Amino acid sequence: MRARAALLQLYRLGVLLAVAWLIRAHHLRLRVEGDRPVRVEEVAGWFTNAAGLQLDLTARGGFHVLDKAGAELGYLIRTLPHADRTIGYCGITDTLVALDLNGRVLGFKIRHSEDTKTHVGDVMADRHFRKTFNQMTWDQVAGMDLKQAGVEGVSGATMTSLAVAEGIVHRFRVAQGELRPQPVRWGTRDIGLAAVLAFALWLSFAKAEGRERWRRWFQWLVIGYVGFLNGDLLAQSLFAGWAKSGIAWRMAPGLVLFAAAAVLVPWATRRPLYCQQLCPHGALQEVVTRFAPGRWRWTVPASLDRALRWLPGALLFGVLFVVMLPLDFDLASLEPFDAYVIRSAGVATILVAVVGLGAAMFVPKAYCKYGCPTGALLEFVRARGVEDKFGRRDWVAGLLLLAGLAMHWQHAAFFQLIFGTAV
Ligand code: SF4
Structure with a gap:
């Protein structure tokens, strides 16, 4: 009798925790995938053997890039929806950032933008700007001050390019903030x-x-x-x-x-x-x-x-x-x-x-x-x-x-x- 009651209580708590976990996992997925799920073809430029993307449910909220055998090739993050307040000239931009197995940035690319098309084209055509974050670690990107670092943007598309850079820094910072231990605030x-x-x-x-x-x-x-x-x-x-x-x-x-x-x-x-x-x-x-x-x-x-x-x-x-x-x-x-x-x-x-x-x-x-x-x-x-x-x-x-x-x-x-x- 006692054992049955104890099992029942475990079942009830288990159901409660499972529903809570499900809601959390579901919303993380919605948040990360947003309205344009990332496809594996989009990372081919960085990872030629990429065969799949596995959602990372930790605070970083990106994707593990995997090959056919399931071995990890690198890591990928998307700036939206976290950077949806970073508006360039006339719209937001969704950018992908790839990192290698050592956690260093391989590069970024714009996957979608509501900004002026010609500006977006100018940004992606600027090879120097595209290397802004290359070889930097997660902490370095998150701690970066664009002005101090002399990032001036792309001529003719300054606002669009700076919004892209700001969106990337913001995206790294959000996840880092969640990872960094914060003090517990006991108020009155x-x-x-x-x-x-x-x-x-x-x-x-x-x-x-x-x-x-x-x-x-x-x-x-x-x-x-x-x-x-x-x-x-x-x-x-x-x-x-x-x-x-x-x-x-x-x-x-x-x-x-x-x-x-x-x-x-x-x-x-x-x-x-x-x-x-x-x-x-x-x-x-x-x-x-x-x-x-x-x-x-x-x-x-x-x-x-x-x-x-x-x-x-x-x-x-x-x-x-x-x-x-x-x-x-x-x-x-x-x-x-x-x-x-x-x-x-x-x-x-x-x-x-x-x-x-x-x-x-x-x-x-x-x-x-x-x-x-x-x-x-x-x-x-x-x-x-x-x-x-x-x-x-x-x-x-x-x-x-x-x-x-x-x-x-x-x-x-x-x-x-x-x-x-x-x-
Ligand atoms: S209002 Fe709801 S939560 Fe409050 S005592 Fe009644 S049943 Fe409990």
Whole structure:
């Protein structure tokens, strides 16, 4: 029994991590390949035996150039989309840079440009300019000051050529910045969140006597400090952003600690730490229910209750579609949590918050039960003791992972099916 429960918990955490990894890998691929996937023929000038390109999923985000036998010949990076703000005369330029096995630049070439065609032609015709970065290492390119280095650009196409050079330096710098260890910044906000988390842990694990009284005071602190003052609520938009771009543990260690505890404490101990103690919207719903007249209380019919309980899970599928395709949809508008940051809150998120709080006057924690994808996600990983069995949630989570895999491997087909156009 114990072994089965432990395996189930491993399965749940595994599914969660696999989905997060999938989103990360998918977005790295979209970022690196952009709208014009790099083809192996484009590198033939540098690597005559090149037979394939293998995407590098590290922070460098380029391609390993391989021969037929799979041996590495060199490395390739593309300046777009990272350098999409570097505009020359009238448009952006997409440049390929090749490096040899020692990490030294072999050369660069323009693969596509929205700049004036004649300027682009002038740039590529200038042999001297084309050798600007030759034999330089990654660090040397990233640390280069074009002005100091006397790079003046190509006569007659100065802006286009300088934009190409700047784009290359920027592209190397972005990856180097990601590779270089950055200090973790612990601010007062992070310390405050850690203190709130410590108190919530005490409330969750302390003996019952007197705990409820403390909890009611604590709820006001959570609503006021975590919610309205900091706006540090866990949400699908936050999780999706971290899955896509990496966890912001250097910039917001307090929030990362919060999120880690929200997932790992229920996973290991069965206690729904975040939903029970730390979520400002959960706390506010409880307050609204306490103040609402008892005669307003409504019991949801069993059939409606069963049907509505599918909604949070269905929303998780929706989130996955938005993230993987990717659709131009603001995930923050799906949940009420952004409404706590009043100055920047959108109409949709405020509407979801108000409707959820209104519903709490009739059905306690109605939004938590029938509308919250973040709550569903945290509930999915929560342990349920030695009697725990593989249930409906686990099947749905498995399906979610399969859907993610399908969208990753068959991205172009999905895109075509939904939008009717090629990626
Ligand atoms: S279910 Fe959602 S709204 Fe409710 S407490 Fe949990 S995270 Fe907050």
